[in-house]
Amino acid sequence: MKHYDDNFAHDNLPPLDLQPNYITGNSDFEFAENLNCVEYLLDRHIKEGNGNAIAMQTFDSTWTYNDLYEKANQIANVLVDDLSFVSGNRVLIRSANNLMYVACWFGILKAGGIAVATMPLLREKELTVIADNAKISHAFCDYRLEDELLAVKSSYLKHIVSFDGTEKNPKKLETLIVNKPTTFKNYPAKSDSVAIIGFTSGTTGKPKMTAHYHKDMLAICEAFPKYSLQPNAKDVFIGSPPLGFTFGLGGLVLFPFYYGASSFLMEKPSADDMLKAIQDYKITICFTAPTAWRILTTKVADYNIASLRKCVSAGETLPEKVWDDWYNATGLKIIDGIGATELLHIFISSNEDTMRKGATGLPIRGYEAKIVDAQGNNAPVGEEGRLAVRGITGCKYLANEERQQKYVENGWNITGDVFRKDEDGYYWFVARGDDMIISSGYNISAIEVENVLLMHDAVEECAVTGIPDEDRGMLVCAHIVLKDKSKASDSFTKEIQDWFKASAAPYKYPRKVCYLDALPKTETGKIQRFKLKNTAQA
Template structure:
């Protein structure tokens, strides 16, 4: 069936035979027929008389649902009337987390476009790969980030429209929006029309295009937040992940708006600014990564965070020490979770009642998971193996049948993570599939070594990789950021090694230690171990 005038996305979806099973086993997950997800996320709040409720706050401004609705409709008119846009075109958004980003995101879907949201730190080379891969025709760019996008030369990119994320000047978009109607007839997309293309975050090299339907965008709102957060309209969400990352999109836009709550957006969300927002604006739900939770814990005593009721961590596994230090400092439990860009959001997590510290959790409503060996056989309790997941959403790589066959086996999504499942059904992270170090016959998970090192008083951050070694096959090598880099020395390295052997199994100790100023990370805060290798 033809969904759009420009049918690029649907032509490049993987064949049905290569897709994972989609298992819809609850009435909450029934989204069929004609469906534009914006109606549920935004329009209905206005139609039901909640237009004056706050949708978005920043340190500088406040938008109601009516403000967001009006601006999204005006931008949709700009797209369809002024920019030569046709339904199905891919539209890139380049901006930090600000209200205009959200208005444009909704406008693209209203007009029948497909959103490609990106992160501010991306450079010309990365943007070029995205524009070429997705054949992107239109881009909206915060004028402060224009230089890298302006350097991209692509026959596909026809329009670059600048806007002002600070709302202090009239950029091109604001000028075009002026006098446009504040009402718009949404494009009649179907439940299985592609609405979103998310590029994987590149921890393993070249990013891949994951596609998601309008239905998928609503389905994830019925899964993790209902299971772990129980959101209410009075909740205020905040967090650090960029909206170009599906963890951030869900936590800071989709989940609050699905439940009629509000979001607090911070363009450069340092731990100090997250704490300031929580303290001054009475934020109740915060999403960030383990690295940020570690720093926030050291600062929290100087802020009033009494309003905070839910703390969510994802993006990387949550070290037990970070969980314990935060709980000791605040009495709050961090909800850990694992999701993927392919599956769109979190699929294994916990809530306060069933949480087991150190475990990632159990499959949340809408998903099931198992641990399998290299041949796809399910493993016994506590045996580490490959994590396989299926449920209400699943992997649909565009234009990449060979990668699709790697990610989907026997109709299950294979995430690339090594987990074990205990006798009670809890899932425990062991390693990324490509982060297992096999040294002298021992299987050593990078994350295990990192978790031990993080308990050392001098260590602020670390990343562990396996380096080829003739004698042992691989050597455990640690890259360490010290709290005080002036202490870096061969003597300290030796002392850390001796301390490690007393603290954990000696065969896991890092035989090589390099002190570094910083670790290479994706913009979502994940450590890029492949760069260290």
């Protein structure tokens, strides 16, 4: 079936025999064959008479659903009328989280385009790789970030249209939409037409482009939020993840709009600004990463967050100490979860009734999981192994069959994480596959060592990596940020090591300790362990 005039995405999907098996048969996850997801996420609210309801807010602006609807329609008209756009073209968005970003995202899908959202911190080299590999023809870019994009030398990128995310200085896009109609006939997409392409990790060499369908945008809204959040139209969502990260797209756009709720967006979500927004705008649901929950805990006493009812953590595993400290400070339980760009959003998590502290949780509605060994056999209960998942969404790498064959085995998505499953069916995170440290024959989880170190009163943050060692194979190396950085010394290292050996299995103790002013992190809050490994070995 030809879905678009420019059928690049569909022509490069992996063949069906290399795709995972999908769970079917539940009417909650079944959608009409003719489906443009924008019609349910946005247009429906206008048709049902709720256009004046608030859709999005910032500290400076408020847009109703009707405001967003009209702006998205105007942007779709610009694409079709002024920019030589044809259906199926890939359109890149480069911006921090703001209202115009969301309008562009909806406008692209309305016109029959495929949205390629990117992280604001990407630079010219990375953007070039994205443009070349996804054959990006158009880009909408906040003018404050356009220098790096304008430097991209790609034969595919023909149209770069700037806008102002602050809404104060009209740029090319604002000028183009002034006289455009506020109505638009949405492109007649199919439920299995590609809606977005997500890039899973940077972008050197051949990147991993994951495709997701229009039906996937809606299906995940019936999964995690219904299982863990029970959202309604009165909810107000907030979060720190960039919209270029599917964790952020789901938590700040798809979920709130699916349920007719609203979203509060911040370009630079500091802890104080997040807490002020929760207090002043009566936020009810918050998405952020474990590192941010830790910082929020230290400041929460200065704000009234009584409106907050659900707290979600993903991106990295949630240390028990962070969970305990937040709960002791607020009485709120953080919902941990694991997701992947390949599966679009969270697939193992918990809710108020099923939560077990320290565990990632249970497979949510729409998904199932198991632990397998290196040969793909089911691992015994309690034994560590590779996490395998399948469900309503799954990995569809574009133009990368070699990587597709590694990620999908026997119909299951192999996420690259090491987990164990207990006798009650709960899944416990052990490590990323490449974060297991094998030292003198012992398998040591970097995450487990970190959880112990975080219990020390002097430790602010830490990350653990393995470094090569001639005698032991690998050594456990702890990269520590101290609350009082003046304490860093050889004698203090000995104190921490002795404390660790008295608190946990001695063979796991960090034989090398490096003190840092801050841990290197991505914009999504993930610790960049490869940088730490390079530093430790230098």
